[in-house]
Amino acid sequence: MNKKIQPYTYSTEIRCPHCMHKGKFRMTTLMDTHEDPDAAKKIMSGDCFSFTCSHCNAVQFLSYTCLYHDGSRKLLIGCADTQKDFERMVQQMNGEKTETKLDLAVSEWMKDCTSRITAGPAEFQESVLIHELGLDDRIIQIAKVLLLDEAGIDDPDAYFNTDGENYVITAYSDNQEINLSFDMKEYDMLVSAYHEQLEEVLVCSQSWAREFLEKHA
Numbered sequence: 001m002n003k004k005i006q007p008y009t010y011s012t013e014i015r016c017p018h019c020m021h022k023g024k025f026r027m028t029t030l031m032d033t034h035e036d037p038d039a040a041k042k043i044m045s046g047d048c049f050s051f052t053c054s055h056c057n058a059v060q061f062l063s064y065t066c067l068y069h070d071g072s073r074k075l076l077i078g079c080a081d082t083q084k085d086f087e088r089m090v091q092q093m094n095g096e097k098t099e100t101k102l103d104l105a106v107s108e109w110m111k112d113c114t115s116r117i118t119a120g121p122a123e124f125q126e127s128v129l130i131h132e133l134g135l136d137d138r139i140i141q142i143a144k145v146l147l148l149d150e151a152g153i154d155d156p157d158a159y160f161n162t163d164g165e166n167y168v169i170t171a172y173s174d175n176q177e178i179n180l181s182f183d184m185k186e187y188d189m190l191v192s193a194y195h196e197q198l199e200e201v202l203v204c205s206q207s208w209a210r211e212f213l214e215k216h217a
């Protein structure tokens with residue numbers, strides 16, 4: 001049972017799969033930087049999706065549907081845990097849902113926010129990181145596809161990261177981790193090459209970038 005402890009924050013009981021000890025997990029379904037200035041940090045570190053057992057310290061990863069809103073950066077990113085939630089979020093962001101206070105808040109934010117819907121925590125974390133770095137996620141997804149193709153790697157779950165200096169695309173091929181790096185200059189080259197063709201998108205994924213590149217080859 002999820003128990004509401006404040007708006008959008010719930011406490012839920014989790015059983016540790018290692019020692020069977022029960023503990024409480026706090027789940028926040030709306031992470032707003034206005035309420036929690038560290039929201040982005042907690043998403044990127046995975047803290048908000050991790051349950052640490054108080055008995056044996058085992059860490060369990062928990063996925064759930066949530067929203068991230070940063071009013072000062074004008075950013076709204078959704079994390080949909082299931083296909084049903086994904087579809088609901090699309091309707092919510094298209095202003096077709098007006099049942100809850102959150103539906104109404106989302107349709108207000110949509111007016112001036114860059115808005116994205118991601119399919120699960122991994123894509124969600126990647127999207128928050130890219131926007132925190134002030135980068136255009138559409139360009140990053142395009143860079144990802146180009147780098148993967150150049151390296152001959154087919155990994156639909158490759159993700160973006162940074163080592164502080166370079167940008168890195170981490171992919172798996174034959175169970176091996178492969179890091180493909182690119183720098184700010186290469187990023188800027190892609191911006192100049194594609195910025196005129198870029199359109200607003202709600203779902204900015206690797207498959208979106210593939211379609212985009214096919215259309216604008």
Ligand SMILES: [Zn+2]
Pocket residue numbers: 016017018019020021053054055056057058
């Ligand atoms: Zn435990």
